[in-house]
Each structure stands twice: as structure tokens, then as C-alpha cells.
Amino acid sequence: MSVNRNELFVELFSIFLEINKDVEAVIVSDHQGLVIASEKRQNINLEIVSVLTSIINPILERIRDEFAFREFGTASFDTEFHRLLFISLDERRTLSVVLNNMASVDKASPYAYLLAEKAVQILNAEEGDNIQMTIPHFEYETDASATEERVRNQIYQMRLDQGGTYRFKFIIIGDHEVGKTSLVRRFVENKFSTDYRATIGLNILSHNIEFYGNKIVYSLWDVGAQSFFARFRQTYYLGAQAAFIVFDLRNKKTYEDVKVWYDELEKFIQGREIPMIIVGNKSDLTIEREVSYQDGVNLANELSELSNINVSYIETSALTGANVEDAFTLIAYHYISHSRKEEEERVKLDLLEELNLILEKRKKQGVNLENLLTLSVISENEFWSPGLQILSDINSEYKLEKIKDDYDEKKYKFSNGVMIRNYLYTNFDVSKSDGVFCIFDARYEDHIDPEWRDVVTKIINDIDENKVVLIGIRVTEKSNWSRIMEEFDVNELLEQKMISLLFFKIGVEYRLEIYDQLKVMLNTIKYL
Numbered sequence: 001m002s003v004n005r006n007e008l009f010v011e012l013f014s015i016f017l018e019i020n021k022d023v024e025a026v027i028v029s030d031h032q033g034l035v036i037a038s039e040k041r042q043n044i045n046l047e048i049v050s051v052l053t054s055i056i057n058p059i060l061e062r063i064r065d066e067f068a069f070r071e072f073g074t075a076s077f078d079t080e081f082h083r084l085l086f087i088s089l090d091e092r093r094t095l096s097v098v099l100n101n102m103a104s105v106d107k108a109s110p111y112a113y114l115l116a117e118k119a120v121q122i123l124n125a126e127e128g129d130n131i132q133m134t135i136p137h138f139e140y141e142t143d144a145s146a147t148e149e150r151v152r153n154q155i156y157q158m159r160l161d162q163g164g165t166y167r168f169k170f171i172i173i174g175d176h177e178v179g180k181t182s183l184v185r186r187f188v189e190n191k192f193s194t195d196y197r198a199t200i201g202l203n204i205l206s207h208n209i210e211f212y213g214n215k216i217v218y219s220l221w222d223v224g225a226q227s228f229f230a231r232f233r234q235t236y237y238l239g240a241q242a243a244f245i246v247f248d249l250r251n252k253k254t255y256e257d258v259k260v261w262y263d264e265l266e267k268f269i270q271g272r273e274i275p276m277i278i279v280g281n282k283s284d285l286t287i288e289r290e291v292s293y294q295d296g297v298n299l300a301n302e303l304s305e306l307s308n309i310n311v312s313y314i315e316t317s318a319l320t321g322a323n324v325e326d327a328f329t330l331i332a333y334h335y336i337s338h339s340r341k342e343e344e345e346r347v348k349l350d351l352l353e354e355l356n357l358i359l360e361k362r363k364k365q366g367v368n369l370e371n372l373l374t375l376s377v378i379s380e381n382e383f384w385s386p387g388l389q390i391l392s393d394i395n396s397e398y399k400l401e402k403i404k405d406d407y408d409e410k411k412y413k414f415s416n417g418v419m420i421r422n423y424l425y426t427n428f429d430v431s432k433s434d435g436v437f438c439i440f441d442a443r444y445e446d447h448i449d450p451e452w453r454d455v456v457t458k459i460i461n462d463i464d465e466n467k468v469v470l471i472g473i474r475v476t477e478k479s480n481w482s483r484i485m486e487e488f489d490v491n492e493l494l495e496q497k498m499i500s501l502l503f504f505k506i507g508v509e510y511r512l513e514i515y516d517q518l519k520v521m522l523n524t525i526k527y528l
Helices: 005-019 046-064 105-123 180-189 226-236 252-256 259-266 291-309 324-364 386-394 448-461 479-489 491-493 508-525
Strands: 023-030 035-040 073-080 081-089 095-101 167-175 201-211 214-223 244-250 276-283 311-315 373-379 400-405 411-413 418-424 434-440 468-474 500-506
Touching: 005 023, 005 046, 005 095, 005 105, 005 291, 005 311, 023 105, 073 226, 081 105, 095 105, 105 324, 105 373, 167 180, 167 259, 167 324, 180 214, 180 324, 180 373, 201 324, 214 226, 214 259, 214 311, 214 324, 226 500, 244 259, 244 324, 252 291, 259 276, 259 291, 276 291, 276 324, 311 324, 324 386, 324 508, 373 386, 386 418, 386 434, 386 508, 400 479, 434 508, 448 468, 448 508, 468 508, 479 500, 500 508
Parallel strands: 167 214, 167 244, 244 276, 276 311, 373 418, 373 434, 434 468, 468 500
Antiparallel strands: 023 035, 023 095, 073 081, 081 095, 201 214, 400 411, 411 418
């Protein structure tokens, strides 16, 4: 008997729509834009799938191209009425999640990643395969800023990339007999033991999984709850990078003690912010339940406010295995996202510091406060301009005024005196720019496009002297960088004009590389 994928998709998508009320439709499409499977809410216009697919199709190829180094990729895209979240399932198929325009992409993303994994399982399913269709509830409130308007028509990379190896120390704490060790054993060995044995002090296990193209190496620290060992737990918590706090859904006291464990954790990790999940275990024993699902959500939200991080809530059963793997997947998602966010925040602060030094210097020099610094960004496609996204992001705390927002020309003015202009290769004006950032994609080219040299030549001719031009070129390990530089051949032109021209390679970690090079550009502007 063959696998009925249509029925499986209908069941999976229906469950997904029931869990996340902000989702209006779900679409799986192929590389030609043909819909493989879709589901929508009853109150949504019948044409929404086809209309949104027509919006999506022109940029899907670009999205796939941006993640060509990896098997998977993710991006989001805002329209006037919807927020669209894309996850590439493979090189040929894409999952598109359609959210209402006030929804939080950050809140929907963990659900969407699990949905994507299960969609891949359905697409690759063979007769006899057992696919767990349930998608667990895990909730937290997100900051209101998540719904604020982003720069229109900007695609930005999500926090979760593919192709990395992540190792982290993960502690599991909670009262006696709540099932901590059983959860670990179910996850590591896919077994459940009815023979309860208290963890004496500490039990450490290691386990590896593949998660969304990343290798995750867990060091699982199952911490005993005995009061005798309380004096040693501070040592156990050292270096913890993520945590489960587990309680028994049948025992209200263990639920109330979650706050006690939270306080101990906060004390011993000394104010560090780490991903944290509250786990209500033994969900299979519904008759004996003393804690409702909403109680768990409320507790997670309360702790989120206290800790200034997103504390999630999920319910599991170590006995049946329900949601156990998804709980560990969720903590991996949060850890990877948190790690990348910390790294990007660090380079963002460095870039912002350079920017502020320029602005302060120019204020002292008596430069017009309305236009202290003008930066221009040039790209091939309006849907992918990382320079614009990054420069807009570091100025996001200042009031934004859209001077122009056309297809091929955008001008954004910030209240701190920064003007950002974005152009396409075909139409740009870099006169009066303090710095220009232009990006080319040479990953699949044996030679540069002649248009690229024309673009660089025009930039050099049009920009004022004593200004800075930054040229980023996307390459692979197989790219011939020396030949690329020879083919640009602008040395003679540079001898005729006093400007600073910087070429740099853009590889896999392109966002971080662009952050670093924009910092170099700003530093150069500061001293010119």
C-alpha cells in the first residue's frame, strides 16, 4: 500500500493551524512554484494560497540561491497584510507559513522548524514509516517590539543556520520523582524504566543528534534533588548553557517548586541569560493531573518577565515518549538561536560604536545635524540587501523617516543624522555619499560579469574624493580570487582619484563578515 502524502499533509497542517492562531495558511511548493500541499483557515479567502504563492514565487529562487552553501535556508518577508516565513525543505521544495501582519515571526519560528522537519519526513516517507504527527504546545510571550514595522520588502536571515556543530552543557533540574532521568533515558536510549532510582548527586550523559542540518552534541547533566547535595549543585551549574526545569503534572507542589529551582539556577549562573524550558512531565496520566496546560504557560510567561529571556513551556510523557524528542529539539533551537544572537549582538555593538564616534566627531566639526553621515548600498536585487538591513538595524533605536521607497531607489533618514540610500546596479547615485557598500555574487561564475566592472567604475567616477568604497564579493572555496581582482582592474582609475577602495571576500558566514567589513569602512570614514 503506497503512502498517502496528501492525507498526511492535511492532518499535519490542520494540527499546526490549530496550535498557532496567528498562522493563516501553510504551503509546500516546488522549485517551479507549483503547490504540492497547502492548508488554510476557513475564514481565509480561497484565493489566498494562489495569490500569496504568486507573490512568493519571484523571490523563492533568490532565497534558495542565498543559501546555496547549505541544504536548508530560512527567511521572512513582510507584505502590507501578511508576514511570510520561508523554510527550504531541500534544494527543490520550500515550506511557506503565512502569518497575519501583527504576528511575531520569532514566536512562530520554533513551531515552523518542527513543522518543516515533519514535512520532510512526509515527502520522503516509505510504506510502513511511522511519522509522529503531533506538534507540541510550547509558548511564551514575546516582546511587543517583535511586531513593530521592519524596513519594507527586506528579507533577512533567521537566527538558525545550517551546517554548524554545536556543543553545549545542558542541565536538567527539578524535584524528586518528577521524571528527569526518565526523560533523559527516553531521549538518549528511547527506553522507559518503571524501576525508579533516585539520581545520587549527578548523572552525566552525552548524546548527539542531527537537527536541521546542524550537529548537536548534548552534555546532559541530570542533577539530583536531594537536599544533601545542594551544597555541590553550584559546582554542577558552572558553565551551564541551557536548562530544563521539570515538574510532575500530577503534583502541584512540584509545579510550585519550579520557582525555587529557577531562583537557585539564577543564583548559581550569576546573572547569565541562558535558554530555559519549563517541562510538565507525565502528561499521559490525564486523570491524575493537578496542573493545567495554561498554568504551565502562565508560569513560563512569569519567569520570562523575571529573566528577560523567552522561557518556553512544553508538556511531555517519558512513558509514551510524547513530545520528548521535540522538547530536546526545542532547547537546541533556543540554544543555537541564542548563541548566534549573542555573537551578532557583539559585532553589532562594535559597529554602532564606530558609527557613534563618527557622528560625535562631525557634530564637533559643525556639520549639519540633519545630515551627519550618508551611506549608500548597491545590490543586484531589491529583495536581498544585507548592507541595508544591517545598517538599518544598528540605527533602529532612532526615528525613521522614509524619504523614498521605490523599486530601484530607497532613501531612509534616521533622527541621529544618518541617511541610508539603497540602489540597484541599474540606477544609482553615490554623489554626496560618505561611504558606499556594493555586493556582487561570483559563487557560480568563472569570470566576473562585465556589468560589475562598469558598476565599480561608475562608483569611483561619481563619488567625491576622500570617501570610502567597500566592495563585497561572494565566493566559494573554488573561486579564483586573484582572477576576480585582475578582471575588475580598476587600479589605473584609482590613481586618478583619491578614494579608499576596499575589496573583501564574502563566504558562508556572510552576515558576520559584512558586519566586520562595515566596521572597517566606518573606521576609515572616521579618519578621512
